[in-house]
Amino acid sequence: MAKWSNLTERQPIATKMLKQMLLRNRVAHAYLIQGDEGTGKKEIGYLIAKSLFCQQVRDGEPCDQCIECNRIESGNHPDVxxxxxxxxxxxxxQIxxxxxxxxxxxMESNQKVYLIYHADLMTANAxxxxxxxxEEPSQKTTAILMTENSQAILDTIKSRCQTIMLKPLSPTYVQSILEEEGISPENARLFSVIMPNLQQARELDQDEWFAQARSLVVQLIGTLQSNPDETLLFIQKQWIDHFSDRDKLNFSLDLLIxxxxDLVYLNLDxxxxxxFQSYLKELEQxxxxxxxxxxxxxxALILEAKKQLMQNGHPTLVMEKLVLQMQR
Incomplete structure (x- = not known):
């Protein structure tokens, strides 16, 4: 069961603000909680509801033992x-x-709470x-809307909610979750840095396109080191074919960065x-x-290439220019 104290490390600002509201009995009529998957949206929803109904709250923390807390946790509370x-x-x-x-x-008090998960997926009519x-709130009704994409929610709805922005998960936290789920420490480290969003990081473990992208980065570096005259051919025949649009090519430049x-980190011990923990041998070479x-x-050259790409430079020409500069 979630506790405010457990969320403090992940979401210190949101946790402190919400606990103070609850302790001072200044709960808003409606909240919009915005954050990536895994940042704590559902846990916060449960905790707000429990804090409003629990009869044994201590220092803002619901007891998680009373009948009110247990019914909310199980989804069986008549007023939640x-x-x-x-x-x-x-x-x-549904609305x-x-x-x-x-x-x-x-059923048991005038307090009512409703929680809408993935609020951005409401149809226009809903x-x-x-x-x-x-627009017509009752005095003791609290709405809690949760979303990963607040841009898809009507401005008129957002204007009636107090927005709580959750900070992205740290790579260290994402890495620990991925390792707990059975992903190797080497891959967990890579995925967590490239995709701090937990769900996207999980998906990389099953993504054949990403596996090939990672392999191409290592191959490019190897070609630059041992067969530089073949680098342009490698770019034309393999690199551009795999990183086939502007976004994918930009991602490839991120991987090169x-x-x-990593070479800097190795030089600094x-x-x-x-x-790239899985490629320590290649990094040492x-x-x-x-x-x-x-x-x-x-x-600096890679960052310049990213800038040119953002300014609508031709993807193939940007990449060819970069590798020619890297050969010098």
Missing amino acids: HWIQPDGASIKID AQLQKEFTYKG ANRLLKFL YWFK QDDQVV ARWHWSQADIVETL
């Missing part, structure tokens, strides 16, 4: 209602049923129906900071090929 997408969206019928429920007097609901930053000055210059 969860709404989640029905298939691909939250439909108008209409919620409104109907709230016309009845509370969102407009919810807006009318928010991580590789050369900070092996624990290395991202590269370390002897590229001087510290080379590494710094190469990082």
Whole structure:
């Protein structure tokens, strides 16, 4: 069961603010909680509901033992209602049923809470129906909307909510979760740095395109070191084919940046900071090929290539220019 104290490390600002509101009995009519997957949206929703109903709250922390807390945790509290997408969206019928429920007097008190998970997936009709609901709040009703994409929510709904922005998960936290789920420490380290979003990091473990992308980075470095005259052919025949659009090519440049930053970490004896942990042998070989000055210059060249790409430079020409500069 979630506790405010458990969320403090992950979300110190949001946790402190919400606990103070609860302790001072200044709970807003509606909250919009924005954050990536794994940042604590659902846990916060549960904790707000428990804190409002628990009869044994101590220092803002619900007891997690009383009947109120247990019923909220199990989803069986008569005055706490969860709404989640029905298939691909939250439909108008779900909001209409919620409104109907709230016309009845509370089963055990006048306090009522409704929580909408993936609020950005409401249909237009459902969102407009919810807006009318928010415009006419009852005194002891609290709405908690949760989303990973607040841009998809009507501005008129957002204006009626107090927004709680959750900070992204730290790479260290993501890495620890991935390792607990059985992903190797080497891959967990790489995925957590490249994709601090927990779900996207998980998906990299099953992504064949990413596995090939990582392999191509290592192959490019090897070609630059041992067969530089073949580098342009490698770019034309393999690199551009795999990184086939502007976004993918930009991602490939990010991977190259991580590789050369790893060389910096090795030179500083900070092996624990290395991202490409699975390629320590190849990194050691590269370390002897590229001087510290080379590494710094190469990082600057890659950043310049990213800038040119953002300014609509031709992807193939940008990449060819980069590798020619890296050969010098």
